[in-house]
Amino acid sequence: MSKIGLFFGPLKGSVHRVAEKVKAALGEQYVDMISVNDAVLSDLEKYDLIIFGISTVGKETWDSNYSNTDWSKFFPNISKVDFSGKTVAIFGLGDHVTYSSYFVNAMGMLAKDLLKNGATIVGKVDPSGYEFDDSEAISDGMFIGLPIDEDFEPELTDERVSNWIKSIKPAFGL
Ligand SMILES: Cc1cc2nc3c(=O)[nH]c(=O)nc-3n(C[C@H](O)[C@H](O)[C@H](O)COP(=O)(O)O)c2cc1C
Numbered sequence: 001m002s003k004i005g006l007f008f009g010p011l012k013g014s015v016h017r018v019a020e021k022v023k024a025a026l027g028e029q030y031v032d033m034i035s036v037n038d039a040v041l042s043d044l045e046k047y048d049l050i051i052f053g054i055s056t057v058g059k060e061t062w063d064s065n066y067s068n069t070d071w072s073k074f075f076p077n078i079s080k081v082d083f084s085g086k087t088v089a090i091f092g093l094g095d096h097v098t099y100s101s102y103f104v105n106a107m108g109m110l111a112k113d114l115l116k117n118g119a120t121i122v123g124k125v126d127p128s129g130y131e132f133d134d135s136e137a138i139s140d141g142m143f144i145g146l147p148i149d150e151d152f153e154p155e156l157t158d159e160r161v162s163n164w165i166k167s168i169k170p171a172f173g174l
Helices: 015-024 041-046 070-080 105-116 154-172
Strands: 004-008 031-035 049-055 087-093 147-148
Touching: 004 015, 004 041, 015 031, 015 049, 015 087, 015 154, 041 070, 049 105, 070 105, 087 105, 087 154, 147 154
Parallel strands: 004 031, 004 049, 049 087, 087 147
Antiparallel strands: none
8 A cells, every 4th residue: 555654843842742643543654754854845746645744833924933943944845736636634733722812723824735736635623622712724613634732731642643543544545
């Protein structure tokens, strides 16, 4: 079967830690972990099954808030790839207490560009299990991917990852 490309960033923080859990839950033999810090356009084109891991570290525009992150270099690649025929899932790190009105916004920004370029996004999550005021990652009443809060709800991470992986496995041929 074809491998899943798990594109994540930044390195060595919460996203990285959760990416390792996602990989383990899928079965590590099925997953290539790719840091967006090192990734190039052709890495993205290579995979038809893709998972993105991203954190929200700013609450306004991508340009002003992402200029210093691993994602800032990689993000423009998203608009250069034709995602038709590709199956994509996203998990997003955020903080639902301090940034309650901007909870996991980056996941929504990423999804917007992916959808514009034809991606099929799987793994939507019911927001009823979360407390927050607003989020750009909500679409048609659902989170477009899996929100994870390692700052204030780390004890929920394992169960959230496990349920999410169960829900996306069929779409990834597992
Ligand atoms: C400067 C800064 C801004 C942040 N802005 C947001 C935000 O707008 N929305 C949100 O949900 N979380 C926000 N967070 C929380 C991070 O997304 C959270 O701590 C995450 O776990 C960081 O993961 P990382 O270490 O892998 O980047 C912010 C954190 C920092 C330090």
